[in-house]
Amino acid sequence: MSARSAITTHVLDAVTGRPAVGVPVSLEQLGATDGTTTWVWLASGVTDADGRLADLGPAALAPGRYRVVFDTGSFFARTATPTLYPEVIVSIELPADPALAHVHVPLLLSPFAYSTYRGS
Template sequence: MNARTRSHVTTHVLDAALGRPAGGVPVRLEAADDAGRGAWSTVATGDTDADGRVADLGPQRLATGRYRITFDTAAYFAASGQRGFYPEVTVTFELTDEDAHYHVPLLLSPFSFSTYRGS
């Protein structure tokens, strides 16, 4: 992790339709129940800043396992005067390296989204 990064998992949301960072997006990081029952527990919550980032989403270290980030896109679209098709976007991923930094960016527009493993 670099000096700017304080948490194991970070995210960045860009509004592709408006061509700018998506500030004010509520974000929730959850961990899967290790018993495999489909239950999730909240690890951290936050809102994207003016640059569309949540740099401190959760602790500095997380155990390996399945995690998910849920973006409340309905709240963002309402606040930015847009009407979106997806009221939320959930990205589920496997954290396999306890020493690696995981950056999960989201490119967003009212009728589409994409994500990838960032750096």
């Protein structure tokens, strides 16, 4: 594993009470191209055996808006579990304060609900 990135995550399966292993996760940044606003892919990875992803993108990111995209549909498809949420997108705003430059985004997941918060 490389150095911890500016944005990390931990996904837990609330139904089984276990880590959500193998969830594809992408990191995107809000950018502007030709006067239009668009999301720009920065990095991607997959949660490990503990449901964590510590190396999602660079160790430092500029202040701005980012989003973490969880491919929950593929996670539930592996067990033929129907879900209302095939994708969870968590948008975050990284502040200019260097003390707040690392953001941990936990995701508590079930087929018909999810929650998230700023972790440590």
